[in-house]
Amino acid sequence: MSGFKDVVGHKNIIQYIGNAVTSDTVSHAYILNGERGSGKKLLANLFAMSLQCQNREADGDACGKCQSCKQAMNGNQPDIIRVVHEKPTTISVDDIREQVNNDIVIKPYSSKYKIYIIDDADMMSVQAQNALLKTIEEPPEYAVIMLLTQNAEVLLPTIRSRCVMLKLRNIRDQLVKKYLMEQLEIPDYKADICVAFAQGNMGKAISLATSEYFNEIKEEAIRLLRNIDEMQVEELMAAVKNCMSYKLEIQDYLDIIAIWYRDVLLFKATKDPDRVVFSDQLKYIKQRASKSSYEGIEVILEGIEKAKARLNANVNFELTMELLLLTIKEN
Structure with missing residues (x-):
């Protein structure tokens, strides 16, 4: 998958991102909120790739061909940082300090932006959230932080108020079924069952189908x-x-x-x-x-x-x- 044009559903979010990128009105912090399998990670990766693209298309989509895009697709773009955590259910204050706060003061290596993608951000401890809050309140101009959550309500109100909230909605059943049948060659009956279970969640539909x-x-x-x-x-x-x-x-x-x-x-x-x-x-x-x-x-x-x-x-x-x-x- 090379760009937003390949994504099924989420057209309002994609249009918003495209407008932000092309008009150079990118916020310093975003929350992508949706259930597991809804496409948060995919959209965040494509958003980051678009921001760093060296030959971006007119609608804001990444070209998928430049050096930055190739690096992003291979997971080794130096200015796209994915925050990891050792504990399975907690993102600690040390994780945030070491991977975000201490790193964000260093200017981008080769791109306009330095982007931090924090998956499972609703696992951040209160101390970790407070540490991140200081960075979100006074970020460097090149910094973009993306928080991926299943339940944004558990984040501190002070964090939520300083982020642009992008809520992922369920995808229409017809679109999910069409994707399963055309892209994965799933037979009609099996696709119907997967769609009924997935309830608009493309990730879950694909997982069940395979x-x-x-x-x-x-x-x-x-x-x-x-x-x-x-x-x-x-x-x-x-x-x-x-x-x-x-x-x-x-x-x-x-x-x-x-x-x-x-x-x-x-x-x-x-x-x-x-x-x-x-x-x-x-x-x-x-x-x-x-x-x-x-x-x-x-x-x-x-x-x-x-x-x-x-x-x-x-x-x-x-x-x-x-x-x-x-x-x-x-x-």
């Missing part, structure tokens, strides 16, 4: 849902233990169950097979729609959300899944 493990999780969940009426308590408990092997991907597992029952609810209400995501399971979707009441399906969907919340709160995994499967079986 993951064999996701297909295993999906098949395991569907097998359970097709047979749960005939399963005895012991079999349900065995299914719970089987779920344990997918513990790291349990949210995906629960999302599969949720989409299945949304299909059931939708088919029960509309009788329209074209609106069903799991179209290859239509026979079983119909059977479930005829057996379950609207109230029962609603109880199941609420049960799935409760299970997600309990797992996020570290409630016992087996107990949580056992309660959910019993709720499904009873409704």
